Amino acid sequence: MTETTHHRICPLCEACCGLEITVKDGQVAQVRGHAQDPFSQGYICPKAVALKDLHNDPDRLRTPLIKRNGQHVRATWDEAFAEIARRLQALQAEQGRHAVAVAVGNPVAHKYGLMSYFPKLARALGTRNVFSASSLDQVPKQLSCGLMFGHWMSVPLPDISRSQLLIVLGANPLASNGSMWTVPDFKGKARALQARGGRLVVIDPRRTETAAVADAYHAIRPGADVFLLAAMVNTLLAHGWVRLGAVADWVQGVAEVQQAVAAFTPEAVAERCGMTADSIVGLTRELAHTERAALYARMGTCTQSFGTLASWLVDVLNVLTGHLDTPGGVMFAKAPAFASNTQGQSGSGRGIATGRHHARVSGAPEVMGELPITCLAEEIETAGVDQIRALITVATNPVLSAPNGPRLAQALESLDFMVSIDIYLNETTRHADVILPGLSPLQDDHYDLSFAQLSWRNNARYSSPVLPPDERPAEWQILHKLAAIAQGQAPDVDVNALDDAQFAQDTQRLFAGCVRGPARPATPAGGGFAQRPLWGCLWAKARRLDPGQSHGRQRRH
Numbered sequence: 344m345t346e347t348t349h350h351r352i353c354p355l356c357e358a359c360c361g362l363e364i365t366v367k368d369g370q371v372a373q374v375r376g377h378a379q380d381p382f383s384q385g386y387i388c389p390k391a392v393a394l395k396d397l398h399n400d401p402d403r404l405r406t407p408l409i410k411r412n413g414q415h416v417r418a419t420w421d422e423a424f425a426e427i428a429r430r431l432q433a434l435q436a437e438q439g440r441h442a443v444a445v446a447v448g449n450p451v452a453h454k455y456g457l458m459s460y461f462p463k464l465a466r467a468l469g470t471r472n473v474f475s476a477s478s479l480d481q482v483p484k485q486l487s488c489g490l491m492f493g494h495w496m497s498v499p500l501p502d503i504s505r506s507q508l509l510i511v512l513g514a515n516p517l518a519s520n521g522s523m524w525t526v527p528d529f530k531g532k533a534r535a536l537q538a539r540g541g542r543l544v545v546i547d548p549r550r551t552e553t554a555a556v557a558d559a560y561h562a563i564r565p566g567a568d569v570f571l572l573a574a575m576v577n578t579l580l581a582h583g584w585v586r587l588g589a590v591a592d593w594v595q596g597v598a599e600v601q602q603a604v605a606a607f608t609p610e611a612v613a614e615r616c617g618m619t620a621d622s623i624v625g626l627t628r629e630l631a632h633t634e635r636a637a638l639y640a641r642m643g644t645c646t647q648s649f650g651t652l653a654s655w656l657v658d659v660l661n662v663l664t665g666h667l668d669t670p671g672g673v674m675f676a677k678a679p680a681f682a683s684n685t686q687g688q689s690g691s692g693r694g695i696a697t698g699r700h701h702a703r704v705s706g707a708p709e710v711m712g713e714l715p716i717t718c719l720a721e722e723i724e725t726a727g728v729d730q731i732r733a734l735i736t737v738a739t740n741p742v743l744s745a746p747n748g749p750r751l752a753q754a755l756e757s758l759d760f761m762v763s764i765d766i767y768l769n770e771t772t773r774h775a776d777v778i779l780p781g782l783s784p785l786q787d788d789h790y791d792l793s794f795a796q797l798s799w800r801n802n803a804r805y806s807s808p809v810l811p812p813d814e815r816p817a818e819w820q821i822l823h824k825l826a827a828i829a830q831g832q833a834p835d836v837d838v839n840a841l842d843d844a845q846f847a848q849d850t851q852r853l854f855a856g857c858v859r860g861p862a863r864p865a866t867p868a869g870g871g872f873a874q875r876p877l878w879g880c881l882w883a884k885a886r887r888l889d890p891g892q893s894h895g896r897q898r899r900h
């Protein structure tokens with residue numbers, strides 16, 4: 344009997360817990376928390392154990408499927424790519440590039456192969472119809488951070504291990520272990536805060552799991568966050584409680600903010616918020632007068648009217664109370680690599696741009712290069728120039744996760760062609776004409792490109808594959824081949840040769856003129872999926888070229 348122990352980052356949610364996985368005779372025998380992981384320190388939730396079930400699940404797809412006469416049947420990879428080339432290229436020629444949409448889901452953020460190569464597909468398609476799950480619940484926060492701090496991923500995070508006060512608004516980190524804040528074992532960290540005399544305060548319409556362990560809970564009417572936040576800013580300014588602290592030299596426009604919130608006194612908003620004016624003043628006083636304090640808000644503030652304004656006011660409050668970029672306040676994670684917010688000189692970026700194009704039917708502006716996924720159904724249904732007639736989905740199930748799933752399902756059924764990269768036949772992929780399955784998470788290596796930028800502690804952790812991969816393309820190779828097909832190449836194009844050629848071009852472009860070594864590329868403008876820096880691709884490439892890795896990515900297709 345052979346028994347091996349593997350350390351693997353859990354890819355199932357943003358908490359990025361370190362796992363210790365025991366493999367006996369090629370089978371996963373045990374999944375538990377990795378006690379020596381410096382980031383998660385042994386914490387896991389019950390979902391991690393399901394990685395074993397997911398790997399062994401007979402329903403997990405292992406070969407491509409093609410829909411023939413309404414039924415999905417198994418196909419070879421060559422057959423699947425040939426079908427895609429035949430139908431996608433014809434549709435592009437007839438209907439134009441915007442007729443092909445692409446939608447990506449959360450797993451893309453957890454898989455560097457998908458994250459690194461999706462931009463190639465988006466660029467190759469040349470479509471403005473790019474959708475992702477982000478538009479459901481986090482774009483307002485990313486937009487406000489982009490406008491305020493210069494990049495979509497420059498998100499201030501509570502320094503919970505040094506805080507004396509944490510105010511949580513519209514979030515439930517005890518259940519989620521953080522959202523846009525990677526904080527495994529939030530419960531343990533909240534307990535530690537309370538044990539050192541600190542306070543946890545929750546504001547939420549629902550008495551959440553986090554509220555249940557809080558020192559104070561304020562019920563607020565749904566949709567009233569923006570009024571509460573404006574009144575708190577008003578109170579700060581009216582009482583002279585503003586202190587800018589370490590960021591004073593960077594702050595502009597306080598007088599304009601004061602003017603903007605002048606009408607939003609605690610008394611004026613109390614009824615709308617379902618809170619007393621005294622409690623609003625008291626909350627503001629506590630935030631202003633606690634030396635190490637942080638205000639954290641998440642999904643609830645983003646899934647209501649004025650979500651961007653509410654998200655911005657959260658950080659206005661952190662700035663005006665001197666808690667931005669200070670120990671125990673809210674701070675920026677410093678990812679070791681691939682993060683735009685750790686490149687170049689402070690204040691030297693070009694910032695973000697939005698509204699460069701709009702949804703055809705609703706007129707909604709793009710943000711991060713994406714349109715709201717709630718617009719997808721109507722963009723398929725509504726006839727006219729640039730109507731969506733084909734869709735490529737990448738690890739997403741919007742029929743289940745987006746609003747009005749039945750309407751979207753009906754719209755998907757009306758498409759001329761649909762391709763899905765997914766490991767399951769599900770509510771969304773069942774409408775696809777071709778399904779291309781990636782590897783099981785345990786067969787893939789792992790590095791978090793995104794979450795190192797959102798982590799409660801700076802960290803760099805890489806996991807090798809736990810189990811050897813099957814003989815099939817890696818997900819980055821699938822995306823790269825789809826990109827080649829979208830640009831008119833034959834389905835049997837050698838994707839590795841293509842990658843080598845593009846890699847040579849990219850390095851030449853990025854590092855031209857370097858004598859002593861590669862320089863970092865300039866911080867990109869925009870920075871959405873289609874504009875992400877190339878560092879991720881370089882990383883994926885480096886992994887593929889590393890002969891020393893165990894079960895590494897190989898040329899398999």
Ligand code: SF4
Pocket residue numbers: 353354355356357358359360386387388389390391520527
């Ligand atoms: S909380 Fe940790 S163990 Fe649970 S799903 Fe998220 S990353 Fe995995």
